[in-house]
Amino acid sequence: MSEDFYEVLGVSRDASEEEIQQAYREKAREYHPDVSDDPDAEEKFKKAKKAKEVLLDDEKRRMYDQMGHERFEQAEKRGATGGGGAGGMGGMGGRGQGNPFGDMGGMNDIFEQFFGGGGGGRDAPRQGQDLKTRLSVSLEEAYEGLTRNLTVTRPETCPDCDGAGHPPDADAETCPECNGQGQTTRVQQTPLGRVQQTQTCRRCEGEGTLYSETCSTCGGEGKVRNEATLQVDIPPGIQDGQSLRMEGEGAPGESGGRNGDLLIEVRVEEHDQFDRDGDDLRFTKAVSFPQAVFGATVEVPTLDGSVEMDLDAGTQSGEVLRLQGKGMPRLRRRGHGDLYVQVQIVTPSDLNEEQHEALEAFAEAGGEEIDVEQGFFEKIKNSF
Template sequence: MTEDFYDILGVSRDASEEEINEAYREKVREYHPDVSDDPDAEEKFKKAKTAKEVLTDEEQRQMYDRMGHEQFIEAQKRGATDTDGRGARGGMGGDPFGGGGPFGDMEDIFEQFFGGGGGRGRDRPRQGQDLRTGLEVDLEEAYEGVEKELTVRRPERCPECEGTGHPPGTDSHTCPECNGRGQTTQVQQTPLGRMQQTTTCRRCEGEGTIYEETCSTCGGDGIVREEATLTVEIPAGISSGQTLRMSGEGAPGEQGARNGDLLVEVEVADHPDFDREGDDLYTREPVSFPQAVFGDTIQVETLDGAVELEVPAGTQSGERFRLRNKGMPRLQRRGQGDLFVDVQVVTPESLNEEQREALERFAEAGGEEIEVEQGFFEKIRDTF
């Protein structure tokens, strides 16, 4: 790929990490495959994700700025890159925008060869995990768009210790394992020379401090599970299986990091009067035998109120008519689908004497001898 990472995200070359993250979130909202109609949405989403990962990692961004886009990409295809920006020999290969390319292992490469230089991204507070839930709406709500309340049970920062894992004012001392640095370093002699690996201190979990007391509410985790009632906006035209993203409503991140998102999978309930296929709706409308023979104007119910439908003379039972722009709104696009009406001619179950005589004369005029008691209306239905 020859697209510059800054251009992909639409930011300047001196953009801050916060500006880069915000630009990435905009791209996610625009190109996430769950919500975008762009035929290249998945590829654009992958490009934005890769650009964000490189530009928010200090060492990778420095190398990217120093080497330029094409040389940087080529170096990653060949293998690890040394601290002067020259490609070290290797045979990793792969697609930097795919799931199996070298960017997935970039931090491990830096930790192995350069003592965890690329691992700083790991030592930054981690963003909270995304959570998933489901929500059912009826067809009218999907047609109009609506705000719905949902209740989720999710992890939240402990209110007693504010997520620290220990009560306020708890005595503390410097972690003896890492001497307050929050990291430990191991040095090994290998055929390639002395190699060092820096990892987060397991004893203090990267804080550099040991606390004498843990919070009794959360057991020192800083996290409790609570029920939360949220309001989600359902856009007009949404379909079953589509997912809405509520930014920041997922699990809490580590101290200083943003929360994850809540992903709401929407299910649109079946409707007793309408079937749905994409943006189009289908319904059935009964008409009488005279209406089908002579034609008539009938009222048809839609999700937006009743409308008139012209039934022409000689309409056959099962014939389909189209009411344009009376279907579902097109999600994130202009216009609506259509409503298709299948006309069903209804045969009366009983007739008075006058009606019976009229239909007998009608049948006789067509040259048929009708035995009323042996299925008169079945013959009429077969004729028409």
């Protein structure tokens, strides 16, 4: 697996357990081999399952966020194979019998990567941080999909010192704190033996060298904040609160590490006519009393233009009719949701003389007697 687990599920890096569970259920429904037509459904389903298992385990998720995707998978593989020692743990009775951690093979590699030792020196590539921003779109834009320019302020490599944090001609000396290693090591004695913890040197920040000057442009940070204008592709059917990921558009990496990603949370604005419920839309259509009594063909707006809807004779106020396929596009899937139209009969308030006489005749003929069938009001309540 090469994709980031958060990207596989389509969630942000601070997603809650509930959001992760919901995202996994959606992926499972979409890619389960028994129901999906996607030729890669089985592989995608396995990736989603693996992502869920890691991100719902607090300890694994903490290590995953600390180490990054590639290092986590490498460490996990080494932990599974055990580095070739007896019992898969590097030989508990091998070298250093008095120390259970004496030669742990693959497990020791996990400790080294997690605590920053072994390969975590000053020249080790470090991935840049992910950045977050928000983008608002209208319901119409979410229906159609669009490409929009987005201006973000983000850190970039300083152009004057090329990220070094100091002028090229600055005097340099070996850091006395770490003796030029860029790391300091602390050994702890535990009931299970000695554990060695390696950390980046705080004084030289992993450089191993101290410089007489700092870059005046970036103040020694090696980065400056600049505005960047990016083109964002917003797919049709995007829902409020979902995030888009732009790879490599986050903070710059260090020592050759890849840039972080830019996470864009999309906010879909409320609409003055339609209420959204997932892929479905809801709309209230006002009709006249004669239209409801005799039946009629009425015009109903949709996000793709107006359509005609047939009312049966005797349609009741509050009744809900469904227009199939007239809702929102299903995100990255075929088809659309539905449009549910609730009928609202409008009582006339300003009658002319002819209308008044006609209604009086209707009342005299028994039209003011209403036979309310059992459950009618319950149906009206449920329709809302």
